[in-house]
Amino acid sequence: MATVANKPARPGGVESQEASIVLVGNPNVGKSVIFSYLTGKYVTVSNYPGTTVEITRGKARRLGAGIEVIDTPGVQSLSPESDDERVTRDVLLSNHNTTVLLVADSKNARRTLTLLVPVLEMGNPVVIALNMSDEARLRGVTIDADVLSAATGIAAIPTVAVENRGLDKIEKSLLHARRCAEPVQYHPRVEEAIGALSLMLPQTDVKPRALALGVLAGDADIAAFLRESVPAEFWPAVEHHQQEIRRACGRSAAAVIAGARRTWVEQMAERVSHTAEKGADSFTDKLGRWSMHPIWGLPILILVLLGVFWFVGMFGAGTAVDFLENTIFGKFLNPWATTLVGYVPWAFFRDLMVGEYGVITMAITYAFAIVLPVVGTFFLAFGALEDSGYLPRLAVMVDRLFRAMGLNGRAVLPMVLGLGCDTMATLTTRVLDTKKERVIVTLLLALGVPCSAQMGVILGMLSGLAFSATFIWIGIVLGVIFGVGLLSSKLLKGERSDFILEISPLRLPKIGNIMSKTLARMEWYLKEAAPLFVYGTILLFLMDKLHVLPWVERASAPVIKGLLGLPREATQAFIVGFLRRDYGAAGLFMLARNGSLDPIQVVTSLITITLFMPCIATFFVVIKEHGMKAAILMGLFIIPFALLMGGAVNFVLRGVGWTG
Numbered sequence: 251m252a253t254v255a256n257k258p259a260r261p262g263g264v265e266s267q268e269a270s271i272v273l274v275g276n277p278n279v280g281k282s283v284i285f286s287y288l289t290g291k292y293v294t295v296s297n298y299p300g301t302t303v304e305i306t307r308g309k310a311r312r313l314g315a316g317i318e319v320i321d322t323p324g325v326q327s328l329s330p331e332s333d334d335e336r337v338t339r340d341v342l343l344s345n346h347n348t349t350v351l352l353v354a355d356s357k358n359a360r361r362t363l364t365l366l367v368p369v370l371e372m373g374n375p376v377v378i379a380l381n382m383s384d385e386a387r388l389r390g391v392t393i394d395a396d397v398l399s400a401a402t403g404i405a406a407i408p409t410v411a412v413e414n415r416g417l418d419k420i421e422k423s424l425l426h427a428r429r430c431a432e433p434v435q436y437h438p439r440v441e442e443a444i445g446a447l448s449l450m451l452p453q454t455d456v457k458p459r460a461l462a463l464g465v466l467a468g469d470a471d472i473a474a475f476l477r478e479s480v481p482a483e484f485w486p487a488v489e490h491h492q493q494e495i496r497r498a499c500g501r502s503a504a505a506v507i508a509g510a511r512r513t514w515v516e517q518m519a520e521r522v523s524h525t526a527e528k529g530a531d532s533f534t535d536k537l538g539r540w541s542m543h544p545i546w547g548l549p550i551l552i553l554v555l556l557g558v559f560w561f562v563g564m565f566g567a568g569t570a571v572d573f574l575e576n577t578i579f580g581k582f583l584n585p586w587a588t589t590l591v592g593y594v595p596w597a598f599f600r601d602l603m604v605g606e607y608g609v610i611t612m613a614i615t616y617a618f619a620i621v622l623p624v625v626g627t628f629f630l631a632f633g634a635l636e637d638s639g640y641l642p643r644l645a646v647m648v649d650r651l652f653r654a655m656g657l658n659g660r661a662v663l664p665m666v667l668g669l670g671c672d673t674m675a676t677l678t679t680r681v682l683d684t685k686k687e688r689v690i691v692t693l694l695l696a697l698g699v700p701c702s703a704q705m706g707v708i709l710g711m712l713s714g715l716a717f718s719a720t721f722i723w724i725g726i727v728l729g730v731i732f733g734v735g736l737l738s739s740k741l742l743k744g745e746r747s748d749f750i751l752e753i754s755p756l757r758l759p760k761i762g763n764i765m766s767k768t769l770a771r772m773e774w775y776l777k778e779a780a781p782l783f784v785y786g787t788i789l790l791f792l793m794d795k796l797h798v799l800p801w802v803e804r805a806s807a808p809v810i811k812g813l814l815g816l817p818r819e820a821t822q823a824f825i826v827g828f829l830r831r832d833y834g835a836a837g838l839f840m841l842a843r844n845g846s847l848d849p850i851q852v853v854t855s856l857i858t859i860t861l862f863m864p865c866i867a868t869f870f871v872v873i874k875e876h877g878m879k880a881a882i883l884m885g886l887f888i889i890p891f892a893l894l895m896g897g898a899v900n901f902v903l904r905g906v907g908w909t910g
Contacts, residue, residue: 275353277324356386359523373457375427443491566627613787624706637759656739668699686744813897849910858896
């Protein structure tokens with residue numbers, strides 16, 4: 251039977267220059283926020299060897315020189331059933347002198363304790379951050395940190411990571427983190443097996459007890475970890491003890507071990523977790539429920555979309571762009587640059603800098619005067635939606651719709667993230683449980699989800715037309731996403747996973763959090779996206795000088811002019827759109843502002859560029875995630891499909907006499 255151990259804990263903590271701190275926790279418990287607090291902004295993100303699972307690393311700012319902080323993927327357990335769980339457990343197995351910071355959800359004691367047991371049994375020094383303690387209090391839930399600390403011998407500290415509350419105590423506790431004695435006492439026959447097998451195990455940073463429990467429970471990864479370092483007689487001994495445990499307990503060793511851990515978790519949860527009777531629901535509680543309702547959630551969604559449309563489309567793409575383009579660049583920067591460059595005797599250099607395809611007059615103007623204010627306002631709006639807790643509710647509301655596409659509501663999260671960056675959103679499809687779901691969502695991201703910069707430019711162009719133009723664009727893009735998703739679910743083999751999602755309370759967004767997220771994303775834009783505007787402009791400049799651009803425009807005239815009904819200059823937007831879809835959209839934006847596009851051409855071009863091939867960075871990530879064959883097949887489908895859809899829209903709108 252499982253009992254709570256109160257044996258003295260051994261001191262540990264972060265002391266040497268080879269030390270590391272590993273953050274472990276369930277998904278969506280705030281690990282990344284705490285990681286950022288411990289490390290600052292200078293971090294590296296890389297795939298764990300042999301996998302596509304990302305690990306984030308950084309140096310601790312104040313804990314001492316040479317101390318590495320590692321943020322692992324969110325997991326439900328350390329008995330691996332997914333790549334994320336396998337990688338997290340492997341990090342704990344392979345890192346030396348490791349202190350574990352277990353980031354817990356204060357609202358769910360049992361889930362936290364379930365993960366805590368194997369972490370403690372590994373024998374590393376541990377500190378528990380009982381995060382989201384404010385949300386727990388709102389739900390009438392409290393975890394007695396003192397009782398948990400007394401029972402395990404390790405520090406348990408309530409925190410609110412998004413407000414930096416309690417994080418200074420976490421940092422101090424990491425310096426004096428302690429190891430817990432064996433938290434769970436198993437059946438005597440299991441304890442006997444653990445003792446016998448531990449004598450045959452090599453000395454590692456992981457306690458032999460944890461390794462012995464792993465092999466007794468049939469953990470293939472633990473077996474592989476030990477394969478080369480144990481004597482030949484070890485494996486027959488494991489089988490012998492497994493058989494003896496089955497005889498003594500009437501169940502497999504894995505079932506006996508799991509049962510003892512569940513008993514410990516239930517006993518400990520009863521001791522440390524308390525739930526008060528909840529009073530009447532507040533307006534925020536009711537609003538949170540309404541936002542998930544299949545009917546009442548729709549007007550809330552419409553209000554959210556209208557707010558984003560006004561802020562990004564009207565203010566960002568209208569007021570802010572007009573000021574930067576016409577006043578800052580139009581009256582000051584570009585004339586000053588043209589005058590300065592005019593003194594240079596080489597015409598080639600003058601054209602490269604301030605000509606029709608000039609780095610200053612086109613690339614920098616596009617990147618900073620047109621796209622930057624649109625991207626900035628979109629990032630602010632997106633950050634507010636993230637911080638408010640609305641996005642998980644959106645996932646619940648659309649679950650039924652997504653089920654028709656062989657997906658579930660969780661798939662809306664990478665698709666919403668795609669409105670920020672399709673490249674990063676493609677990586678986040680790993681949160682989906684089946685290969686079928688990941689392939690479908692990757693295809694839909696590449697086909698119909700515009701990234702933030704492109705979305706902002708699109709909203710800016712639509713804001714100058716009647717609302718019916720926006721309705722047509724949204725209706726066709728959503729219809730394409732649903733239709734292609736439905737067809738893909740029929741053609742691709744595989745099952746849909748269950749839909750389980752943690753819903754945090756609805757809350758007012760905090761300005762500090764929104765600004766920090768926006769600044770980080772703006773930094774990404776300036777470092778990663780803005781330089782591609784320069785590369786794209788140089789490509790157009792060289793194509794123009796070599797007379798390739800006019801040839802491409804003539805060759806594509808049957809498609810661009812005949813099928814889509816667009817001016818030949820629109821060809822440039824689709825050429826550079828493969829480098830950056832937002833750059834392509836910016837080219838269309840300039841054509842529209844110059845009066846070169848009528849309302850039908852605006853809608854046609856926007857539908858085509860939205861459904862067109864994603865940027866080259868996303869294409870490479872698709873190759874990385876699904877292979878070259880899948881990426882090429884997606885491209886061969888997307889490009890002609892986008893052109894045909896654009897052509898169909900052009901002919902239908904002209905046929906019905908729509909004027910915008």
